[in-house]
Amino acid sequence: MQSDFKIHINNNLSILKEGKLLIAISGGIDSVVLAHLCSQMELQFSLAHCNFNLRAEESQKDEAFVVSLAEELGVEVFIQHFDTEVYAKAHKCSIQMAARELRYDWFKELAKQLKFDYILTAHHADDNLETFLINFTRGTGLNGLTGIPMVNNNIVRPLLPFSRRQIETFVKDHKITWREDASNASRKYLRNKLRHDVVPILKEINPQLLDSFQNTLQHLNDTVVIVEEQLSAFKKQAIVSEDHLGTTYKIAAFKAVKNQRAYLFEIFKNYGFTEWNDVEDLLEAQSGKLVKSNSHRLIKHRDHLILTTLYHSEQNQKSILIHDAVREIETPIGKLSFNRVEALSDVSNTTIFVDKATLKFPLELRLWKAGDVLHPKGMTGKKKVSKYLKDEKVSLLEKEHTWVICSENKIVWLIGKRADERFKVTKHTKNILKVTLR
Amino acid sequence: MQSDFKIHINNNLSILKEGKLLIAISGGIDSVVLAHLCSQMELQFSLAHCNFNLRAEESQKDEAFVVSLAEELGVEVFIQHFDTEVYAKAHKCSIQMAARELRYDWFKELAKQLKFDYILTAHHADDNLETFLINFTRGTGLNGLTGIPMVNNNIVRPLLPFSRRQIETFVKDHKITWREDASNASRKYLRNKLRHDVVPILKEINPQLLDSFQNTLQHLNDTVVIVEEQLSAFKKQAIVSEDHLGTTYKIAAFKAVKNQRAYLFEIFKNYGFTEWNDVEDLLEAQSGKLVKSNSHRLIKHRDHLILTTLYHSEQNQKSILIHDAVREIETPIGKLSFNRVEALSDVSNTTIFVDKATLKFPLELRLWKAGDVLHPKGMTGKKKVSKYLKDEKVSLLEKEHTWVICSENKIVWLIGKRADERFKVTKHTKNILKVTLR
Numbered sequence: 001m002q003s004d005f006k007i008h009i010n011n012n013l014s015i016l017k018e019g020k021l022l023i024a025i026s027g028g029i030d031s032v033v034l035a036h037l038c039s040q041m042e043l044q045f046s047l048a049h050c051n052f053n054l055r056a057e058e059s060q061k062d063e064a065f066v067v068s069l070a071e072e073l074g075v076e077v078f079i080q081h082f083d084t085e086v087y088a089k090a091h092k093c094s095i096q097m098a099a100r101e102l103r104y105d106w107f108k109e110l111a112k113q114l115k116f117d118y119i120l121t122a123h124h125a126d127d128n129l130e131t132f133l134i135n136f137t138r139g140t141g142l143n144g145l146t147g148i149p150m151v152n153n154n155i156v157r158p159l160l161p162f163s164r165r166q167i168e169t170f171v172k173d174h175k176i177t178w179r180e181d182a183s184n185a186s187r188k189y190l191r192n193k194l195r196h197d198v199v200p201i202l203k204e205i206n207p208q209l210l211d212s213f214q215n216t217l218q219h220l221n222d223t224v225v226i227v228e229e230q231l232s233a234f235k236k237q238a239i240v241s242e243d244h245l246g247t248t249y250k251i252a253a254f255k256a257v258k259n260q261r262a263y264l265f266e267i268f269k270n271y272g273f274t275e276w277n278d279v280e281d282l283l284e285a286q287s288g289k290l291v292k293s294n295s296h297r298l299i300k301h302r303d304h305l306i307l308t309t310l311y312h313s314e315q316n317q318k319s320i321l322i323h324d325a326v327r328e329i330e331t332p333i334g335k336l337s338f339n340r341v342e343a344l345s346d347v348s349n350t351t352i353f354v355d356k357a358t359l360k361f362p363l364e365l366r367l368w369k370a371g372d373v374l375h376p377k378g379m380t381g382k383k384k385v386s387k388y389l390k391d392e393k394v395s396l397l398e399k400e401h402t403w404v405i406c407s408e409n410k411i412v413w414l415i416g417k418r419a420d421e422r423f424k425v426t427k428h429t430k431n432i433l434k435v436t437l438r
Numbered sequence: 439m440q441s442d443f444k445i446h447i448n449n450n451l452s453i454l455k456e457g458k459l460l461i462a463i464s465g466g467i468d469s470v471v472l473a474h475l476c477s478q479m480e481l482q483f484s485l486a487h488c489n490f491n492l493r494a495e496e497s498q499k500d501e502a503f504v505v506s507l508a509e510e511l512g513v514e515v516f517i518q519h520f521d522t523e524v525y526a527k528a529h530k531c532s533i534q535m536a537a538r539e540l541r542y543d544w545f546k547e548l549a550k551q552l553k554f555d556y557i558l559t560a561h562h563a564d565d566n567l568e569t570f571l572i573n574f575t576r577g578t579g580l581n582g583l584t585g586i587p588m589v590n591n592n593i594v595r596p597l598l599p600f601s602r603r604q605i606e607t608f609v610k611d612h613k614i615t616w617r618e619d620a621s622n623a624s625r626k627y628l629r630n631k632l633r634h635d636v637v638p639i640l641k642e643i644n645p646q647l648l649d650s651f652q653n654t655l656q657h658l659n660d661t662v663v664i665v666e667e668q669l670s671a672f673k674k675q676a677i678v679s680e681d682h683l684g685t686t687y688k689i690a691a692f693k694a695v696k697n698q699r700a701y702l703f704e705i706f707k708n709y710g711f712t713e714w715n716d717v718e719d720l721l722e723a724q725s726g727k728l729v730k731s732n733s734h735r736l737i738k739h740r741d742h743l744i745l746t747t748l749y750h751s752e753q754n755q756k757s758i759l760i761h762d763a764v765r766e767i768e769t770p771i772g773k774l775s776f777n778r779v780e781a782l783s784d785v786s787n788t789t790i791f792v793d794k795a796t797l798k799f800p801l802e803l804r805l806w807k808a809g810d811v812l813h814p815k816g817m818t819g820k821k822k823v824s825k826y827l828k829d830e831k832v833s834l835l836e837k838e839h840t841w842v843i844c845s846e847n848k849i850v851w852l853i854g855k856r857a858d859e860r861f862k863v864t865k866h867t868k869n870i871l872k873v874t875l876r
């Protein structure tokens with residue numbers, strides 16, 4: 001195996017020969033083999049071991065083993081202890097998920113601080129096959145069937161083309177010792193179930209399963225590139241505008257392709273939507289209809305679909321009270337400050353001046369709502385806010401994100417747009433209040 | 439299940455309500471349930487049963503069962519006997535493959551002759567899952583992971599959304615009888631291995647496996663449409679010409695995309711190529727390099743890749759001898775005729791006139807080869823055929839398909855292009871021979 005490994009590194013991962021490497025090591029067979037192979041190739045590496053304190057004495061023995069391995073190989077070793085169970089409870093996730101998050105966070109931090117170029121993990125071809133089967137079993141799309149990437153930012157998996165059997169043969173041939181992970185032997189976890197019950201039968205059906213699988217992955221990954229190329233051309237056609245409020249797509253672009261649902265899925269799949277029939281129905285729906293995911297909304301607005309996060313529309317339904325004593329307050333739209341000033345200076349979209357005596361505290365900061373009425377400063381008479389925004393040709397999204405400051409439910413400021421005549425500074429004003437949004 | 443079936447037919451397969459249907463029936467649980475469901479919906483159908491004579495008495499009992507079922511349902515039944523083992527031996531294929539070919543050939547013939555609109559087979563969701571796993575295990579690309587189509591030309595599979603379990607519940611609830619297929623119970627075949635050993639574990643992991651699988655298939659099929667759309671746009675860019683000789687692609691088009699190998703694979707995958715690295719190397723190879731499959735060649739020619747069948751280039755290496763007595767002969771390039779005529783008429787690309795006395799029989803018909811020399815009629819002097827074709831700007835493919843008639847290895851006719859001066863009709867000619875290619 002070591003000569004195949006050498007060829008593989010030289011041909012496909014020559015970046016590792018120049019870099020400073022950090023090998024993630026559990027003490028299990030895979031990562032121990034990776035360390036030995038890197039050592040034989042005289043790559044420049046250190047070891048990083050996580051002690052998750054999940055298996056009492058066994059965890060301590062793993063740690064001791066890794067320390068002695070580092071000594072044997074003459075390399076540096078980093079050890080970190082985690083209280084995995086506490087983390088899992090706090091984050092309401094599984095122990096496995098907790099261990100995964102803790103591990104990668106620490107590796108990345110370590111790599112950043114100590115300037116390691118690459119983090120190496122020991123995933124191999126059988127891990128890759130198991131991941132494929134897990135995704136398939138759960139239900140997925142093409143992207144879920146493309147396997148573990150060999151290089152993903154600074155994380156590199158040099159053993160990915162090699163099978164578990166090759167690794168086992170290597171340790172036998174070289175009399176290498178390693179630590180059996182107790183959880184590997186049990187069938188407790190999903191992955192072990194596939195490993196012990198499903199994969200052996202598939203290998204019985206096709207003894208060349210791992211080779212066929214590599215070819216399949218290669219073809220599927222190649223296909224992904226074609227899909228991405230088509231989607232990128234499609235987006236160029238479809239996207240009208242894209243800013244911090246959201247992205248606007250031409251409905252006509254979806255209607256021009258052969259399979260609109262396919263494009264809807266590909267374009268919006270990363271935003272948590274699950275009701276794809278509802279999404280498709282939007283194309284024909286009345287203006288104003290929308291579909292929500294946990295994080296986003298997709299809104300039909302005339303000839304467009306608008307994608308926006310839920311953040312603004314949902315989290316900000318509550319109003320905020322601003323008391324007389326407040327000089328500065330953090331709000332969902334920025335920092336509002338209230339200052340007594342002696343004279344007017346430049347008025348802008350983000351600054352107004354009001355006669356403090358006209359205000360009744362606490363003021364209320366909230367999104368505008370139907371029925372709100374504005375006496376636009378400098379004009380005689382009043383106007384519904386809805387009509388004002390329409391006349392000003394404010395976009396649907398901007399409308400949704402327009403806030404007001406009220407005094408006794410009378411609008412003082414249609415924020416960013418217009419102050420109200422009723423609260424303006426006059427020659428009788430004694431206390432001028434400057435209100436600024438930053 | 440029957441109400442779900444009814445909804446499914448009404449929503450997705452309403453074509454079946456108007457058509458004349460032929461149900462392929464083995465007597466096994468799936469096809470028997472399909473027949474009962476179609477009967478309950480009062481669809482207009484007949485049964486067609488293949489007796490493959492593979493299981494002696496059991497095969498006879500299956501046949502008798504189907505006949506009595508037809509009687510019970512009050513429908514027509516067609517029975518056909520096959521000698522499957524003989525067919526399999528003759529066609530060097532497996533018994534399963536033989537049965538499959540025989541079955542579909544007969545169904546299609548029957549449907550054509552008796553004007554059935556659709557042939558119905560009883561494949562269900564579990565069959566579909568097994569097919570996916572078989573393809574995956576063997577190694578495949580996206581198209582191998584898109585499942586069995588519900589409608590494929592005139593073959594329709596109405597049970598595809600239903601699980602084996604639903605079918606089993608239906609027979610229990612309705613006390614329907616059917617014939618156990620002995621081969622189903624054994625683990626003899628690949629499919630049964632997956633059915634009994636692999637799928638149950640996957641269903642244990644995810645009890646909603648079949649639903650997830652339907653979603654996965656939907657997504658993958660949607661993705662196929664996107665890929666096809668991109669490939670069709672790519673072909674418009676890449677294909678320079680397409681005729682009976684082959685198809686010519688601009689190499690620049692492959693170099694302009696993000697992943698040339700992906701496009702090479704998708705464009706040429708249906709022509710039997712397996713050495714994809716060699717195919718990719720062609721883009722940079724010297725003009726004249728080629729890669730062969732069992733049926734096709736891909737040739738690098740200057741700035742182009744030319745795809746052509748092997749037929750012309752391989753099968754026609756042999757020369758054909760034409761004796762004096764021959765008046766007409768079938769050749770790989772068409773029918774050649776030799777006729778004595780009294781006077782010259784119109785010469786054309788496909789007709790020449792020669793002085794018979796100048797010929798030495800038998801003549802030889804063969805592809806031109808390096809070293810061939812032509813004395814072009816109407817010119818003084820001679821020219822190498824290679825130079826002649828180059829000067830005439832004949833395309834690579836046409837060059838390869840250019841034949842000659844020789845007399846004692848001297849060229850009489852560069853067929854379709856030029857006669858030879860040495861054999862022309864003169865005022866001394868006594869016997870004029872008219873040679874025509876049709």
